[in-house]
Amino acid sequence: MFPWLFPFGLGGFGNKHIRTKIHTPTHTRHLLLYADRLIQTDEYFAFVAFNQAQIRKSAGGGYLLTERHNFDNIAEQIMDIDRDALDRLISRGVDVRYVTPQDDAECACFELLSHLDYVAGHVDGSLASRKYMRNELKSLIMSEGMPLFFVMFAPVDFKHPLCIYLCGQPLNLDVADPMLPSSKARMRMIAENPVACARFHDFMVRTFISEVLCSRSDKPGLFGHTGAYYGTVE
Structure with missing residues (x-):
């Protein structure tokens, strides 16, 4: 990857020749702060690095989800979800900003979405991460006031x-x-x-x-x- 930035395959991500193990975000920051600014001005590096970070965090969130004690129940909920209830929620969500469940099937859809948010919540820029930020802000308001x-x-x-x-x-x-x-x-x-x-x-x-x-x-x-x-x- 990026042969014009890392000749002979040296210096890039996952390089086995690097003597000291370095975390990928730290490595990315180190590369972006090179004095010659070659990587800073590259048209593709920043986008690809951010995309890889999102994929890595999504995979990590999925792995953590499988390690939860209720993963088997979540898998059953995915298989048994009522698609008609999902369609109703989607159609109502187009017209209004805030949707509330109206029956048990829609409540099950909301519960499943809350479990799946556990995966997306680890990804920067995702809707779930924004929802978590809103929850943090609400908690701060409840603690410190408006x-x-x-x-x-x-x-x-x-x-x-x-x-x-x-x-x-x-x-x-x-x-x-x-x-x-x-x-x-x-x-x-x-x-x-x-x-x-x-x-x-x-x-x-x-x-x-x-x-x-x-x-x-x-x-x-x-x-x-x-x-x-x-x-x-x-």
Whole structure:
């Protein structure tokens, strides 16, 4: 895989010649942070690596499901599920946002879906993982109360010197207003290096949490003392 990135089959995933065993996510992060930025700017590596991570987590979730004590009951539920009840739930779900079961067959469908969510819940970006995040947010609200502020921000990456620097453009970040390339050149850099954009966004979010919210400090932040926060990335 990726012979243009790993000549002679060395350096890629699952390489037996690597002396130290390294976890695949850690290996992926290490590859994406290479100084030459060859892997960062590759058109396929990030998508394939993320897809492989999803498949790996889905397989891991399926394995954990088979190890559960009620797996035999789940298998029987799959074989005995009422397809007409599923069709009714699907048809009602098209018209309304929230569907509730109306008979025992539909309740069995909901119970089966909750078991299958155990597999998809391990996969980043899946509907089940989003549902788990909503449940976490609801639990946080029940514990800490309703949130006082809803903050949504989108840092402009192609205008920020730090993001351009992470893309590989040499800049003097010690000055207040460094000379930047043209707008067209900056937008091309951003489009060619999504890893730099992700690192820039992560830095801005962490800086906002630590410096504006002062979440792990005794001093109050811009909005006062921060009791709790919850953030997601679209």
